[in-house]
Amino acid sequence: MKYLILTKLNKQIFATSIAFMFAVCFTSCDKDGSSDFLDREYNLIWSDEFVGQYGDLPDSSKWTYDLGTGNDGWGNSELQTYRDLPDNVSLDGLGNLVITAMDEAFGGSPFTSGRVKTQGLFTAKYGRVEANIKIPFGPGIWPAFWMLGSNIDEVSWPQCGEIDILEARGQAPSIMYGSLHGPGYSAGTAVTEAYNLGNDRFDSDFHIYAIEWGEDYIDFFVDDILYNQVTAEDVAGEWVYNNSFFMVLNVAVGGGFAGFPTTGTPFPQRMLVDYVRVYKEI
Amino acid sequence: MYKLNNIKAIGLLAFIIVALAACKPDEADFKSPSFSNNPDVFMDDFSSGLQYAVFQGASFSAFDVTSEVTYGGSASAMRFAVPDVNSSDGSYAGGTFFVGDGRDLSEYNTLSFYAKATKSATIDVIGFGISFGEDLYEVSTSIDVNTNWKKYYIPIPDASKLSSEKGLLHFAEGPENGQGYTFWLDEIKFEKTGLLAHPKSTIMGGDNIVKLAYQGIAVNIENVSYSINQPDGVFKDYNIQPGYFSLTSGNESVVQIDADNKIKIVGEGLALIRGYIDGVEADGSLTLNVQGSFSSAPTPTYDQANVVSLYSDHYNNVPVDFFNGYWEPFQTTRSEDFSINGDNILNYVEFNFVGNQFSNPTVDASAMTHLHLDLFIPVAVQSSTSLNITIRDFGPDGTDGGGDDADIIESFTDLDLTSGIWNSLDIPLNGLSSKNALGLLIYEGNELPNFFLDNVFFYN
Numbered sequence: 001m002k003y004l005i006l007t008k009l010n011k012q013i014f015a016t017s018i019a020f021m022f023a024v025c026f027t028s029c030d031k032d033g034s035s036d037f038l039d040r041e042y043n044l045i046w047s048d049e050f051v052g053q054y055g056d057l058p059d060s061s062k063w064t065y066d067l068g069t070g071n072d073g074w075g076n077s078e079l080q081t082y083r084d085l086p087d088n089v090s091l092d093g094l095g096n097l098v099i100t101a102m103d104e105a106f107g108g109s110p111f112t113s114g115r116v117k118t119q120g121l122f123t124a125k126y127g128r129v130e131a132n133i134k135i136p137f138g139p140g141i142w143p144a145f146w147m148l149g150s151n152i153d154e155v156s157w158p159q160c161g162e163i164d165i166l167e168a169r170g171q172a173p174s175i176m177y178g179s180l181h182g183p184g185y186s187a188g189t190a191v192t193e194a195y196n197l198g199n200d201r202f203d204s205d206f207h208i209y210a211i212e213w214g215e216d217y218i219d220f221f222v223d224d225i226l227y228n229q230v231t232a233e234d235v236a237g238e239w240v241y242n243n244s245f246f247m248v249l250n251v252a253v254g255g256g257f258a259g260f261p262t263t264g265t266p267f268p269q270r271m272l273v274d275y276v277r278v279y280k281e282i
Numbered sequence: 283m284y285k286l287n288n289i290k291a292i293g294l295l296a297f298i299i300v301a302l303a304a305c306k307p308d309e310a311d312f313k314s315p316s317f318s319n320n321p322d323v324f325m326d327d328f329s330s331g332l333q334y335a336v337f338q339g340a341s342f343s344a345f346d347v348t349s350e351v352t353y354g355g356s357a358s359a360m361r362f363a364v365p366d367v368n369s370s371d372g373s374y375a376g377g378t379f380f381v382g383d384g385r386d387l388s389e390y391n392t393l394s395f396y397a398k399a400t401k402s403a404t405i406d407v408i409g410f411g412i413s414f415g416e417d418l419y420e421v422s423t424s425i426d427v428n429t430n431w432k433k434y435y436i437p438i439p440d441a442s443k444l445s446s447e448k449g450l451l452h453f454a455e456g457p458e459n460g461q462g463y464t465f466w467l468d469e470i471k472f473e474k475t476g477l478l479a480h481p482k483s484t485i486m487g488g489d490n491i492v493k494l495a496y497q498g499i500a501v502n503i504e505n506v507s508y509s510i511n512q513p514d515g516v517f518k519d520y521n522i523q524p525g526y527f528s529l530t531s532g533n534e535s536v537v538q539i540d541a542d543n544k545i546k547i548v549g550e551g552l553a554l555i556r557g558y559i560d561g562v563e564a565d566g567s568l569t570l571n572v573q574g575s576f577s578s579a580p581t582p583t584y585d586q587a588n589v590v591s592l593y594s595d596h597y598n599n600v601p602v603d604f605f606n607g608y609w610e611p612f613q614t615t616r617s618e619d620f621s622i623n624g625d626n627i628l629n630y631v632e633f634n635f636v637g638n639q640f641s642n643p644t645v646d647a648s649a650m651t652h653l654h655l656d657l658f659i660p661v662a663v664q665s666s667t668s669l670n671i672t673i674r675d676f677g678p679d680g681t682d683g684g685g686d687d688a689d690i691i692e693s694f695t696d697l698d699l700t701s702g703i704w705n706s707l708d709i710p711l712n713g714l715s716s717k718n719a720l721g722l723l724i725y726e727g728n729e730l731p732n733f734f735l736d737n738v739f740f741y742n
Contacts, residue, residue: 137480137511137515139515139516141515170515171514171515171516172513173479173513173515174477174513198476200477201479201513203479204476204479204480264515264516264517265515265516266511266515266516
């Protein structure tokens, strides 16, 4: 459960990040993944550009699936069943991974969708993790690009840690969120920052969602904007991110974060992922 | 409540200009060589050159400017007092705000405003694009308002079309459940927003329609729709004019699209016509199957003495009130009547129902035995295609209604109707209890979007 609550801590961070925003507004992340302002240099160590034929499933050497409904809709009262069918997860032949949420009853759920992950195939510890994504839209649609601690099966959630690089609520397509969930600061007390695109919408085009991550810090970016910086001192509990994490891409329908879809929610809804890239700092 | 679905039908050319003190011409804009790109309609006052005209039949006193209720502390807002039903002042509130010299709105993509009301209500029509001209680019919708200020958008489907737009805001709203109320609009302006997304549109109802066509008979796209996603992620539908669609022809030897974006038939054969708005293809298409020469309906053989004719080039016709009453609110039928080789033909497009009224005077058909009609269907006849024709006698009071009318209804199905030829229909009047004060024919169709009609007469 990942409710947005702006804590006092977060408000301070927001004030700080506003200053950074002005500072880094026009400093771009170069193609090699460096951030000029933060003067970091990165090398690409893993990527999926989603090149393939229309209708193909994504590369099975890089992605696996969460299937079904999990417990209590993946812990969030989500309404979809996840499947590994091309209807829900496939390449579009144009260089994108497409995750499609459909208004289609299946397996006792009113909706179907897809959730892919690198668990057991690839984990990252530190570096720059980014994806170029065009998000879906509509009330109750909850797209996400996020990471979970690879020790989740041993220590469970939230002790494993969760890094949300992108979350959005389809009823507010101008706003995206980046969050950290860990022991003592999960769900409604997660460390969360929102970024509002202003007179534009995240579902109108592709945007690059990224973190730059090192020992005891995680910086959150959307496009070239550094909109939040979190350090070990900022969280109200243990810093669990000096560890390896796997990546997850999914589109949920309903659930506590986005609320119920409505009769006005357009279906099908597609999240397009142009690429996912992971860099290691030099 | 008297809903409006076609403002033109209530008398576009019958506007009554209401001179308001607030109409202030701006010296700076006067006779400027290019059109003003001023985005403001009403911020704290009438924008430069803005005038107001009341729609025919609407309340004269419905509109004024107020400083009592405004959005965000602005100096003033527009106030609209919707009259109670049967108000002596007018049955609804409606009018248009326009400028004499058009505005260049091509750099914007929406009209926006804030609205609130004294109670939850639905404003039937609100939009822009109605002035005194052809109004090729009207956009309108209905909006739900309540007691809180909320921002609303009327999108411009393709702003490149609006290089000289005069109609900046119009509205029409009747009482809610018979009761009047008040609503306010403020901060009305054109702007370029990124908050509307994923526009989609249809022509021909989103279907792929094949239509017979002939040189000399104009054909237009019809049954258009437009929808765009709102800032809350939900689509909203808008009524737009076909003029927003840029058309393409798949066969230039049969159909060409002229500089005015009109369909021009240049040869025989098939041509697929598609529509685009701002580069985005509309769902649906029109395929014209252009035939050789058009054959007129069979020449009637009855003597004039045995005929009372409503519509025919072969007889003297009695006075007819109208061949299309544009009945609100549910009629979609428009008339695109034409004349070919001297033959006048009625053409009903987007047909769902229509009436021919002839009550001044009513027709005494007591000596007549049948109604005759010639019907040409240029589109495919489906298994579900049907047409009901009602013949109504107005009774002793000579008017529609009043409890003394008599009807007969004749039904035609797909078995009776054939596409591409003239179908001669004859309906016996012997089922009609009274036929000395006939006043109305009503046509109601199913899966019959278009037909031509000729030689409508009673005979014996």
